[in-house]
Amino acid sequence: MIALGVLLFMVVVTLLAPLYAHDIAHDNPFASNLQGRIKIGNHYRSVMQANTQGLGLGVTPIGPTWDFSKYFLGADELGRDVFARMLYGGRVTLLIGFSSGLICIVVATVLGMLAGYFGRATDWIISRLLDIVWAFPIYLLAISLSVILVTSGLDLGIIHIGAGSLLLPILIIASVYVPYVARPVRGIVFSLKEREFIQAAIASGASDWHILRKEILPNVAPSVIVFFPLMVALNILTESALSILGIGVQPPQASWGTIINDGLQLLYTRPWVAIGPGVCIVITCVALNILGDGVRDAFDPRAKLRGSI
Amino acid sequence: MLRFIAKRLASAILVMFTISVLVFLIFFATPGVNPASRIAGRTASPAVLRQVSKEFGLNRPLPIRYGLMMYHLFIKQDLTSYVNIGDRIIPQITAAAPITLSLIFGAVVIWLLVGISGGVIAAKNKGKFVDPLVMFFGIAAISIPVYWLGEMVSLVTQGGLHNSIFAWVPNGGYVSLTQNPWQWALHLFFPWLTLASLYAGIYARVLRGELINNMNEDYIRTARAKGLSERRILYRHALRCSLISIVSLFGLDVGVLVGGAALLTEVVFGLQGVGWLTYQGLQNLDLPLIMGCVMYGAFFVVLASAAVDVIYAYIDPRIRVVA
Numbered sequence: 001m002i003a004l005g006v007l008l009f010m011v012v013v014t015l016l017a018p019l020y021a022h023d024i025a026h027d028n029p030f031a032s033n034l035q036g037r038i039k040i041g042n043h044y045r046s047v048m049q050a051n052t053q054g055l056g057l058g059v060t061p062i063g064p065t066w067d068f069s070k071y072f073l074g075a076d077e078l079g080r081d082v083f084a085r086m087l088y089g090g091r092v093t094l095l096i097g098f099s100s101g102l103i104c105i106v107v108a109t110v111l112g113m114l115a116g117y118f119g120r121a122t123d124w125i126i127s128r129l130l131d132i133v134w135a136f137p138i139y140l141l142a143i144s145l146s147v148i149l150v151t152s153g154l155d156l157g158i159i160h161i162g163a164g165s166l167l168l169p170i171l172i173i174a175s176v177y178v179p180y181v182a183r184p185v186r187g188i189v190f191s192l193k194e195r196e197f198i199q200a201a202i203a204s205g206a207s208d209w210h211i212l213r214k215e216i217l218p219n220v221a222p223s224v225i226v227f228f229p230l231m232v233a234l235n236i237l238t239e240s241a242l243s244i245l246g247i248g249v250q251p252p253q254a255s256w257g258t259i260i261n262d263g264l265q266l267l268y269t270r271p272w273v274a275i276g277p278g279v280c281i282v283i284t285c286v287a288l289n290i291l292g293d294g295v296r297d298a299f300d301p302r303a304k305l306r307g308s309i
Numbered sequence: 310m311l312r313f314i315a316k317r318l319a320s321a322i323l324v325m326f327t328i329s330v331l332v333f334l335i336f337f338a339t340p341g342v343n344p345a346s347r348i349a350g351r352t353a354s355p356a357v358l359r360q361v362s363k364e365f366g367l368n369r370p371l372p373i374r375y376g377l378m379m380y381h382l383f384i385k386q387d388l389t390s391y392v393n394i395g396d397r398i399i400p401q402i403t404a405a406a407p408i409t410l411s412l413i414f415g416a417v418v419i420w421l422l423v424g425i426s427g428g429v430i431a432a433k434n435k436g437k438f439v440d441p442l443v444m445f446f447g448i449a450a451i452s453i454p455v456y457w458l459g460e461m462v463s464l465v466t467q468g469g470l471h472n473s474i475f476a477w478v479p480n481g482g483y484v485s486l487t488q489n490p491w492q493w494a495l496h497l498f499f500p501w502l503t504l505a506s507l508y509a510g511i512y513a514r515v516l517r518g519e520l521i522n523n524m525n526e527d528y529i530r531t532a533r534a535k536g537l538s539e540r541r542i543l544y545r546h547a548l549r550c551s552l553i554s555i556v557s558l559f560g561l562d563v564g565v566l567v568g569g570a571a572l573l574t575e576v577v578f579g580l581q582g583v584g585w586l587t588y589q590g591l592q593n594l595d596l597p598l599i600m601g602c603v604m605y606g607a608f609f610v611v612l613a614s615a616a617v618d619v620i621y622a623y624i625d626p627r628i629r630v631v632a
Contacts, residue, residue, distance in 0.1 A: 132331060135324040137568030137610045140603045144335045147591060147599055152347070154339075237454050241573060244456050245591050260457055264577075267460060268468050275464075278457035285452035293448075 003290035010284050014090030074270050076262045082273050089254040090280060092166065096255070097236040100174040101228055104235075107174065108181035109224050113212055115182070116189025127186070130179040138176050142238065145172045146247035164250040173238050181227050188220055229292035233285040240281055256281050313622050321615040328607045333375050336600050337365070348596050349391040357391070382604060392595040401598075402583055402605050408483050409582035412504065413563075413571055415497055419505035420512065425555070427509060428516025429548065435521060447514030450507045455570045459503045459577035466499055481579045500578045504570055508562060512555060519551035526550075553625050560617035564610040 076082055115126035133141065149168045154161040161167050192198055201211050236256075242248030243257025244264075251258070256277035263274025337344045345361045346353060353361075362368060366377045381388045386399040431443035466478045478499065484492040523529065524547050532542045572584030579585070583602055590598035 132327045135611065136328055136331060137564045137607055139565070139569035139572065140607050140610075141331075143587065143591070143599070144332055144603050147594070147596070148335055148339050148347075151594060152339075233452065237452075240454050241456065241569065244573065244576070245588060247591055257454075260454075260460070264460065267464055271464050271468070274457070274460050278454065278461070281457065282449075282453050286448055289448050289452050 003287040003294065006283060007287040007291060010090065010280070010287070011094060014087055014094060074272055076259070076270075076273050077266065082259065082276060085254050085259055086256070086276050086280060089256050089259050089277060092249055092253055092255040093236055093239060093257070093281070094284070096166065096170050096173065096239045096249070097232045100170045100177075100235045100239075101231040103170065103174040104177045104231060105181055105224055105228060108178045109185055109217075109220060111178065112182040112185025113189050113216060113220065116186040117193060117208070117212055117216065119190075123186075126182075130182055133176065134179040134183070138238075139241065142172055142176050142242060143245065143247065145176075146242055150247050150250060164253070166249065166253065169239055169242060169248050173235050173242075176238075177231065177234065181224065181231070185220055185224065188223055189216055192216055192219055226292065226296040229288045229295060233288035233292065236281060236285055236288075310622070314619055317615050317618050317622075321611050324611050325608050328611065329379065329604060330375065332600060332604055332607070333378055336596065337367075337374060337378070338371065353391065361391075382601060388597050388601055390595050390598050392593040392598075398598050398601040401586060402601055405581060405583045405586050407485065408580050409571060409575065409584060411483075411486060411493065411497060412500055412575065412580060412582060413566060415494070415501040416504035416508075416566070416571075417563075419501055420508040421555075421559075423505065423509035424512025425516060425552075427513030428520060428551075429543070431513060431517040432520035432524070433543070440517075443510075443513045443517060446510035448510075450510030450514075453507065454573075455503065455507055456573040456577045458506070459500070459574050462499050462503050463578065483580050497580075500574050500580060503578075504566070504574050507570065508566075512558070515558060516551055516555055519554050520547055523547045523550050553621070556617065556621045556624060560614045560621065563613045563617060568606060568610060 074082055076085070111126050111130070115123040146169070149161075149172065150164075154168065161171075198211065198215055201215050206215075239248055239255060240257030240260065243255050244261045246261070249255040249258050259277040260274050260281075263270070263272075263277075266273050336347075343358075344365070345358045345367055348365070349357050349361045364377075364381070366374050369377075382399070386397070388398045390396040390398060427443050427446070431440050434440055463481075467480070477495075479492070479496050482496060484496050486493045520543075524543075529542060529547060532546050537546075571582075572587060574580070575582045575584035576588045583606060587599060587602040587606070589595070590602060
């Protein structure tokens with residue numbers, strides 16, 4: 001329950017960011033602010049401060065002010081408010097996590113049900129497709145797909161997805177995890193098919209479509225639902241890993257992963273740029289995993305999906 | 310046993326073939342930009358583009374192109390980078406491989422040691438203080454991004470405390486095992502810990518569950534009835550049986566490790582292994598380099614998991630019969 005509360009809190013806080021973010025960052029969190037000055041106490045300070053150490057060249061972004069109204073966690077290398085970016089980045093991260101989880105589970109359920117129910121050639125084709133994706137190390141597959149798609153976009157006749165679109169990471173992450181859900185679904189449908197109530201439905205002349213929808217889906221659904229929270233956590237981690245490598249979310253969009261990446265250069269001078277979004281990821285994923293375990297225990301004690309990374 | 314090994318090897322070769330076809334299709338046959346300019350970079354001159362077209366047979370049918378790519382990758386090994394013109398890719402990968410292997414080797418040793426002992430301790434103290442602690446680490450392990458953990462570890466060991474308690478930590482980099490074993494371990498110590506801590510949590514949690522299940526089995530009751538000591542029952546009977554599931558997990562995780570976590574750990578700690586090489590390729594969009602790293606990495610994963618399966622079958626004879 002606490003886990004659910006924490007998760008809802010993260011979702012609400014990030015979703016409502018546009019409503020109150022102007023109180024936090026006076027400027028657009030996506031526009032650089034190299035010349036800006038802010039008032040702290042009684043005196044003004046620049047957002048980008050001149051270096052005092054070494055040769056005194058270059059500038060260092062301002063550190064945390066611990067004041068929600070301006071640069072709570074400091075600024076990044078372009079003078080942007082890290083806290084405000086974190087709120088907006090959370091929207092992107094959560095959007096990718098949830099939507100690719102949803103797409104993955106819907107596609108995997110359909111594939112698993114078709115393969116398990118029709119068997120024979122359908123099963124053979126779908127199973128081999130799943131096997132190929134399964135055998136490929138997830139991250140290497142995601143890297144290969146991302147580097148091609150993120151540089152040149154996806155062009156499928158009528159459908160065109162631009163190179164910077166959020167749809168690309170969503171689709172890539174969804175597709176690499178499909179076998180992890182589709183395989184168990186196929187197994188469940190296989191064993192369901194032997195059961196009396198399905199045999200009775202077949203004998204009474206019900207159409208395949210009717211059986212799949214009315215008899216099999218309700219029995220598969222609980223096992224699939226338990227995957228969902230764990231899937232979302234896994235997707236969030238995958239998204240941020242890809243963003244760290246520069247092939248996930250593309251600028252000007254930001255996600256927790258890209259902000260951690262921005263923070264890597266500032267790690268020893270302004271550690272909060274990396275700490276903030278990392279803590280957000282950990283809190284969200286812990287909540288999702290605890291929630292997932294709870295849902296699993298409630299629905300289906302035997303189901304297992306192991307996380308990675 | 311020999312038949313099992315042959316079978317497993319055959320399926321590994323089949324998987325490697327399909328992976329290579331998939332990589333080929335992703336890099337050369339996805340709709341969009343002309344593959345030649347993809348490989349040579351956007352600013353390549355027409356002469357370079359022509360050379361790429363010729364080298365990879367880009368105006369010839371797909372199967373021939375596939376064959377040519379494999380030839381350049383594995384037989385002639387003369388795939389060159391177009392970002393750092395003239396750099397051969399395969400020698401770079403083989404030079405970087407020992408660093409990646411060292412990283413994985415040490416992390417695996419630590420994670421198995423900590424994971425197995427953690428699981429045993431948690432199962433022994435079921436319901437006591439240690440038990441929820443292991444559960445907590447298990448959850449944390451699948452919730453913390455490895456590169457972020459790495460960043461935090463370097464922040465602590467290389468940041469403000471580097472001049473006091475962590476003065477013994479080297480400033481990053483790598484020393485080869487043959488050069489100085491002690492420095493080798495010292496340089497890799499924190500990367501090992503970072504990588505291992507995640508998996509140790511998962512393994513401890515899984516092993517705890519398995520041990521508790523196994524302790525309720527009939528053969529344990531028989532062992533107790535025979536009058537064996539509790540210690541002997543736990544280590545000789547229950548643990549042995551529970552380790553089987555750990556070995557099967559291990560086969561899956563080595564793959565995830567090489568492709569994902571090890572890559573990110575190398576990037577964060579600046580270890581110049583294959584993962585770091587891939588990262589460099591991604592930064593410069595050096596596609597031949599990325600392709601080489603992905604292909605060699607994926608093949609290594611497939612062979613490693615085949616090796617784990619063989620060990621698995623050796624430990625558990627039931628697998629040999631089923632497969």
